[in-house]
Amino acid sequence: MSVESKIEMSEAVQLAATKQRARIGTLLSLTLVALLALMWVVLAFSTTSFWTYNNISNLLRQGAMIAILALGETFVVITAGIDLSVGAVVGFSSVIIALLLTNGFPISVAIIITLAMGLAIGLFHAFGISRLGLPPFIMTLATLTALRGVGLLITNGATISITNDTFTGFSRGDFIGVPNLFWMVVVVAVPAYIFLHQSRFGRYLFAIGSNTEAARLSGVNTTRMLYLAYTLSALCAAFVGILLAARIGIGNATQAEGWELQAIASSVIGGTSLFGAVGSVHGPLLGSFILTTINNGANLLNVNAFWQRIITGVLIIVIVYFDGLRRKKR
């Protein structure tokens, strides 16, 4: 066989493989959409209360917060890092905004200060990781513990009630029939999509997750990009803290316990790789609403709450296993 025809053949094989990969990739996101749709259809027929306006809005409100959290987390995970602190940041932010509002700060100022605090936490994470050389897991595990402690300390363990009705009213309100909280997902996701998939910073995040040294040698300021990723994650978490405070009307440092794991799970179910360099914006969104639907549906079906956790665990293993199979075919 001549060299040319050999090359042509291998090119043809490669081409077919690439096309197949693209197909399987689309297939996975379609599978997630189908899975979500299937769950909704089954629940709509098997319960009387699922397909009601109240329940769907409730589901969208609950899912919205995990979705935003998972989106922020995804930026970090794409760089092959992890942010374990997001749940603690949510709880801490709820305390901060509740304190600010009870002390008479206007809502806008309170929100800006809370977000700025989230920003500071993100900068601190990136500082520890890039300057002190701590592994992301350790750095954010430390702040996970510490932030809960700080929150409890400044409230002395107490819950702060929010009396500002405009603030709490926002979370119950809707706009053209869709809950405000769900609109917040759109508000975060659209810029996030442009950032991750259409700006150079998104490309840099993927490059860092794939090979930090190659990215650095290509002139990417990898340190600055890490600051960006962890800051975005903490900002999203602080934002979710504000939304949570509005929804439940209190600030409490122990709120959102374990949400970091839900955020990571949503992201991973949505196809993000914990090894970095693989991820999207729509993936974690789908993942978070799948998880929320499981919880919501299990409640309606009177499934023991303990079972919900088991189902979630099994689902993560199944989905990520099939996703791994997909990648191995490369």
Place this chain on the structure above:
Amino acid sequence: MDQVQQDGKRSGAADSVVPLLELKGLDKRFGATHALKSVDLIFEAGEIHAIVGENGAGKSTLIKLLTGVHVRSGGEVYWEGKPVALATPHEAIGYGINAVHQEVVLCPHLTVAANLFLGDEKVRLGLLQHREMVREAQKILDEIGFKIAAGAILSSLTIGQQQLVATARATTRGTRFLIFDEPTAYLTRQETAQLFALIGRLKAKGVTIVYISHRLEEVFQLTDRVSILRDGQWVSTQRTAETNEEKLITGMIARSIEQIHYKETIPFGAEILRTERLSGKGFEDVSVRVRAGEVIGLYGLVGAGRSEFVQSVFGRFPKTGGQIFWKGQPVEIRREKDAISIGIALVPESRRDQGLCLNLGVGLNINLPIYKRLTKGFVIDPRAEAAAADRQIRDVQIKTASRDAPASSLSGGNQQKIVVGKWLNHGAQLFIFDEPTVGVDVGTKVEIYKLFATLLKNGAGIILISSYLPEVYDLADTLHVFRRGRLIASHDSAHTKEKALHEAILTEALGV
């Protein structure tokens, strides 16, 4: 020689009629890929048997079948005349089949001794006998002539030394059949000499050696017989003494040898880079000049200072004295960023570690340094992005299914082209290639040499670092020899074809 043959017969239990290992119609499929097609091969006890072939010819598959890593799809394997399954690595090791792989597969955090005894530790009353193992290991290393401290942590050794440790490990456990996969790729000349001496001794003990290497001169220096594989098929087996380099290459690639040493004469243009008495960590007082269209070759032993010199030019280590001139103007290069921005590109030795984002698309890799230029407002212009990637894919002839195909799906040579394309895109004019052809096959080498020609014709200059002398004197227009941190001789291409000079260069580099 007779003595050796006799020794071989004595320790191999079978008589000379029954070969140690025989393959009949060995076949291996991976899904749709037919990696080995009905290969017949005979390995005699105590012979050194070379297997040559291009990347993808089936050599790695063959090793994996023989060591039990993969199970064959068809055919028979006979060990001393008896059919065997070779279904697990454990079974293969049981017969005494071992392999030294190209990449070191040992534990970098453990000592040399601990690695040598890994899985077979000396234990007394359930406790590890550290000191005894170190003593024993040192004895083994001394015996086989490797100058390595048994108590040293493996990762503190050079890659070459680690390779020798892996070799020592493979020879200590009753090995009767030892496969070497590109063992000299990372070795210095002295280490290579130590390895060859060991191989000679193993042969004398009756061990059968399978030697896989792209360096054909080693095949001629070392082996008794040579087999060629091409496209997963057996082509020929001959006594090494009865063939020559040209015949082997023709057998491997079915192309003529003129195409291998590919060098075009390209007129030199203006000066691109000049160093004047540059000094830094590990080198001193080095003055070189690169012109457009010129390749300068830096030759020397590992640790002679050529890599350190280049790292300094690229801004990785600051210089301590002297001056760098870029197109005649003095420049300060303090960081890699400075070097990149004036137009110097480094194509690193380890493509995996430094050069590429392997699981990302070809296009993304190519465009990584220039995304700022491709951005309009906040958003990347998708058409400009595609055009920039496609232009480089076309210009440096990267063979890829599409610009979105992951870089890992490309061959080694094409991956290197991505690195080059990336820097061309950025406007680089001086390319530093650090060992560009380590572990690549003949066909890929030609591709890399052609790439050099393309770059030179476009007015770039090249600094080539290579430990492989034939390559340096084939490709370099000017050849600089480094020894102990100093540039001790420079030769110009008009003379480098002479054999006497070839030897002189070796002598200079070795300082004999």
